[in-house]
Amino acid sequence: MPTPNDHPTRRVHVEINGQAVVRDVECRKHLTDFLREDCGLKGSHLGCEHGVCGACTVRVDGQIVRGCLVLAAQADGCRIETVETETPSPRLKALQDAFIEHNALQCGYCTPGMLMAALDLVERRPHAGREEVRAWISGNYCRCTGYHAIVDAVCAVLAQQQAGRFSDAALLEAAK
């Protein structure tokens, strides 16, 4: 444990991937450092810490945000979701499968943030075409893939969704 210091702290109550978590955290600490250092969740990554690369993208109260541009203190009382969830939604699972099938990840460093952005699109823009997918993920830097395979993977899941894969009936059937 680091030396106790005189920097202001705040007690933060959050729900992370469905689990309640309480921590005392320095007020200056951003959400990504909080997840990584205080909660031991290393899935969110830092690539720039100035809000441009998207590697830190997570969901707070159902909306994707840059974890490096949100203070843990701001997230007090919020619901946080990352790809580390032990109960991925059907759409998230489908995206993870599609990413593997299309080799939409190489080193994997951008992948957690990219998946959160992609999940947001699949949920909110079911009719997106390739260009809209590209625009939507244009805030997530990937140096390895050149983006083509990522777009393929996301479009594949959109197509599955169009075909009814995530309808209530389909999910019930799949759960049997």
Added chain:
Amino acid sequence: MKSSAFDYVRAESPQHALALLAQHGDDARILAGGQTLLASLNLRLSQPTLLIDIGGLAGWRGIALQGAVLRIGALTRHVEVEESPLVALHAPLLAQAAPHIAHRAIRNMGTVGGSLAYADPAAEWPACVLALDATLVIHGAAGERRVAAADFFQGLYTTALQEGELLAAVEMPLLQPGERHAFAELSRRHGDYAVAGLAARARWDGHTLHGLRLAFLSLGDRPLRARAAEALLQAGPLDDSRIAAADAALRAELQPFADLTHSAAAKTQMAATLMRRAVRTLCT
């Protein structure tokens, strides 16, 4: 980079926020969406000792029709403007501009008020509210005052906001019959700050433009109305020679700064191109 240490408090009311500001002065910063502030803190570009989070002031959030204006609370997130049916109906310029603001994750947090108060000349909202002849609603210890957009943006990152004042809302006149809006920007990558951008608005009666507003972003130290070009373009029926004259006038009145890779001349060329294309859109 990790920011230097600061304390954090959630303002319970506008008065509370103002009182804290008065108490701490330059050592405090207002935290709304934080998308600009937190990046600069992470870079240690400034080192306040207190952040006053006004994100919870529900009264300053929301989009509503109020008589002849569309009122957008300062704490309204960019994404809320982007997806608002009221905005789409009454101030479509904002709906056209919103997708250009950074990326979805930023738009989910960043606020209209934050963008207007920061007054980055490359930002979308300042040019839009200028084009719409909006009114900025400012809240201070002495109460509320209103400032026209044309008077609000006073210089680089400088607005009419005084110390101890906060932006509470922005009020837009509603879209009139025959009024068109056109927003376009040129950026190297989707979501980047524009190299040049234009928020345009006019009424088109089939042969002449009226009430034309051409508000450029990234062409100066603040959003700029191209008044000479506006005057020429709407002085009579629109034809190629009128557009050519306006193009020349625009090039003469613009004095942009160069940026890292684009000279002033390039920006002017781009601005002139945007204007021609916007005029076409406004007439279609």
Added chain:
Amino acid sequence: MNHPTDLPTRRDLGADLPAVTEDQRHIGVAIPREGTRRLTEGRGQFIDDIELPRMAHVAFWRSPVAHMRITRIERSAAQALPGVIAVVTGPEIAALCKPWVATLAHLAGIKSAPQYPLAMDRATWQGEAVVAVVAETRARAEDALALLEIEWEDLPAVLDTQTALDPATPLIHPELGDNLCFERQLDTGGVDEAVARADAVIFGETYVFGRHTGVTLEPRCQIADWNPGDQKLTVHHSFQAPHMMQDLYCRQFGLQEQQVRVLCRDVGGSFGIKVHAYPDDFATVALSIMLKRPVKFVADRIESFVSDIHAREHRIDAKIVATRAGEILAFEIDDLTGIGPFSMFPRTSGIEGNQVVNLTGGPYKHKAYRARLRVVFQNKTPTCQYRGVGHPIACAVTEALVDGMAMKLGRDPIDFRQQNVIPDDAYPATGASGIKLELLSHEACLREARRLCDYDTLRAEQATLRKTGVYRGIGVAALIELTNPSAAFYGVGGARIASQDGATLRLEPSGALTVMSSVGEQGQGAEAIFAQIAADAVGVDIGRVRIVTGDTDATPYGGGTWASRGAGIGGEAVLQAGRVLRENILATAEAILQRDRQELRVFRGAVVDARSGAVLLELAELGRIAYFRSDTLPKTFTPELMVTRHYAQRDYPFIFTNGVQVSHVEVDTDTGFVRLLKHWAIEDCGRVINPMLVDEQMRGAIVQGIGGALFEECLYDTDGTLRNGNMADYLVPMAAEMPDIVVGHVQSPTRSSMLGAKGAGEAGTAGAPGAVMNAINDALAPFGVRLSSQPITPEKILRALGKI
């Protein structure tokens, strides 16, 4: 279009070539990498994910100016901050770590100056580390950085390659005599004669390439863990070549090889940025030794921009000579390239320019070539090998000259290339620069590129659209790319960088297969293709194969990942070891079953009757007996179910690959903006182990090349400070501007190995800048203007068009 582009229409290229194993079912097939599932669940193990007991964090005070003499370092306030463990300067580190000089014997005349982990009395580039602050958290260390009081005297900075060698320019290292790191001249003779011919046509141009950098999403990072209890150093490193660093740590710190272990787990992108030995690496190790506890260094993005190696700053005067009839006779280049104040350790900063000399003109039949190279020091961030290493430059220059000549002669660019590339049946061949070419397929790739992009349709559409003021361009680039290097690359120069690699394959008691390889994984899929090769070589299902890489304690000794060698060299070692293991399994089966091994085969996890195919012995059963029931085996027989084989490519200095790329663009002539409509790449990397992985290497590499062609440049102020060292102002390619990229394959296997695989990691980067620049120039041909300076920005296009 709302549907994904088709998964490669052919997901199995294995059948196109003679099989290299029995029952080959994985080699050549686009098998997805199940091993990456954990990365989709956020369960990677990147360096910053690792926490060790008493681990401390280091942050560096880096020079804010291009050149300074340090006059005062006051550290008491920083040291007094609670949570700060140590504040350390250059001389203190130098007591533990020797300086180094980055030269290689085979780059004749290359010179550089001794370099230390932390600056001693001078900092010679903005970003050079001067003081190390170690604290309990990174945030604390940064707080302490702010409390350091450091004074310096500004020194004149060398910032312009064109004046670096002028007598009036100050010397960065006076003891070296000038600011020249390396120079080379090559003249085959015949260039002047070609120029003098009556039917000679000459096209010349000056090409400028902007300095840029790799921007790996995971920054450079390591944890140095010196354990005084057993006097052992363990370094967890985000890195491409663990054995190289093991050797360097030993030599710089006076340790024995057996005292040092280097571990590379998940690497968040490397591309050559993480194959060099940085001063920061040595400083972090020194701190761990000094403080007797683990020390973690994670570069933040701002320091990455000024401390990661840069690359590709070149100014090249070039010309091409051809006959009126269209025969290319000669190329000539004069390359001036600017590096940092030191040649980078240990691979030197002379290699990139050296490769430009070697590779210019590469695809073509000409015999006459003249080249001059000057590599000059500057007070800017040091440069070194970055994906493609000279190839992107050489190809862009060559292909721009070829297009320029084609235009002058009124020839179609593809036809002109077809006339002049080395024919597919002319191998082995030697290029004009002396490069030895085993087997390339330029003609086949040009044909296939033309077909794949529907070239004639693109040309027809171009003509139609021009009439409406829409300017589209088609740019072609033929490229060669060196892969599978022999020791000629580094070893001959005295560098202890392995050009050989090894693989150990072990059959487990349960019939599973463990593969330990000295080539590691940085996302390109090395582990996946080793699994595919091993599964086929031995005869098991791929689901039973486990790969171990990136651990100098656990794998054979080898070179790691660089110069596109993983598949060709690492893969061959796996294949050879697998073949021998298969034989050993059969020998064991012979002993168990008491049947002649000629009657036996290993097939899909079992020993079977060679004739009938009947299963005689599951490998799990063979394993059980071999490991646990040696009492049942003949006393004369001992099972050897763990086999190691090594491989080095020794037939050629390099095994070259080739390819053709086509870029389709639209240029907005009013704004100067370029839209990338589409990109095609035909690549020949020999035997393709996994077509999907090759496609994805090509796509990623192409986008990286596009970055340099259109977007990326390190922009300097007149005082030598970087103006755009952040992610907002340094423009890396993002998804919205990138085109769909179609990849086609030609397979010309190399005969230097049984596997026949060449490398595929860098060809994309080699060809993309040339293809895109040619496309832009093709689009602007009606205006009679050409762009020859990269990155090609709207500013440059508007200027060329005379719009500003």
